[in-house]
Amino acid sequence: MPLLRFKDFEAYSDAFAGVDGILRALSPNQGEWILHMLDAGEVTASLGRDGGTGVYHGLNHVDRYLAYMALPGSDTAMQGQDTSDDMFVWFPPRAEIHGHTRKISRFMGLSMDAAAVVQRAREVAGLFDEHVARTHVVSIGRLEVAEIVKLVTRALMIDLEDPTLFQAPSVRKAFSGQVIHALLRCMVLDNPEAVRRSRGRPPVPRNEIIRRSLDHIHKAIRGDAVIGDLVLSAGTSQRSLNRAFDEAFGMGPQQYYMLERLHVIRKALREARPGDTVTSICSQFGVWDQGRFAGMYHRTFGLLPSVELAAALAR
Incomplete structure (x- = not known):
């Protein structure tokens, strides 16, 4: 999908994948609101750049999980907690999402099919259902988060270069599986007690x-x-x-x-x-x-x- 550029913050927030919400601007636009999205089936990746500061509240879709990462250089708070580049926020289906920015910020959002996440969490990661079914911050370290950001960013760039690549089921499945596995691995490392032994x-x-x-x-x-x-x-x-x-x-x-x-x-x-x-x-x-x-x-x-x-x- 090509880069989406918006002069209007409302159109920008309406384009978010897997979430219904409202963005309230806190300041005049200081640039375009930019969103780059890649729909790979089980995972829809979004890379966003705000055009101004704002307050956001929304509701995650009933059949989607969401991982939110504030990218380096941002000044963002989510769920009442300041974000950083060594963490991500995990949202289960129908979770309420609240956040605000204090300056022009960038984020990465990973909206995931709920059935695929639950199956992988149970059978592969061994996570308890209650661990993936709650909103919480996963503090894992810059290196782990950076690897996920690097994987997704590279896939977005490849999609820009050749939009036909992600039409292949094998490519979509490989990318989606890698992303979901990487996020669940971080959740296990963050809280080993959440794993069935x-x-x-x-x-x-x-x-x-x-x-x-x-x-x-x-x-x-x-x-x-x-x-x-x-x-x-x-x-x-x-x-x-x-x-x-x-x-x-x-x-x-x-x-x-x-x-x-x-x-x-x-x-x-x-x-x-x-x-x-x-x-x-x-x-x-x-x-x-x-x-x-x-x-x-x-x-x-x-x-x-x-x-x-x-x-x-x-x-």
Whole structure:
């Protein structure tokens, strides 16, 4: 979706995804009200820049969760608490939202399908229902929040460059799954006591751990699963999973996943057709940071993805 630019603050607030509310201006406009949105199905991401200061109150939609992040340089209060770049505010369906800004501010909003969040919270993160079903501040640290902001910002930029990419179900599913998993992971790290702990789990044989893991890794690469769910899929502990992969392949499961994804993308690059780009191919497999990926690709295969693609198209 292209950047939405508003001269009117009311039109700006009416465009917010997953929320019905009212914005009251506190000062004359000092610039345009800008909103960049990306609808990926289970997640709708919004990056906003206010054109002035204001007071906001609204109601989250009945079938959506919302994560709100004030971006660096902002001066915002949400739910009566000053925000910062090391936290986000979690809103369940039908939650009341109250906030105000003291200067021109920027925010990121992540509106998520309620069914997808609940399923992942129960089956993957192990969070109690009451933990995800209440409004609260998740104070986790700048690095964790910055990683989520970086992921979403990169996806928004890719969408601007090629709006057709996020029409592919695999790309939408990969992005949505990564975002929801990252937020729930932060909630677990913020409050470990909110997680159900299973006891007396029977041990899983190493070969079965590897079989289940490889099946899940291939699904994750195709966009049919999220790599963060690997421990659940393997049916064992993180320690046992790490040990099984180290014994079988001499590397950890995450490293193996990245290696396997490199080879799958290499095959896709070598089979590229006119109109394909490195970005479009990488996005199909959930890779949003092309700079970092290009470095890994070069270290593994001795050439850059762009060179691989150019050679394929020349053939």
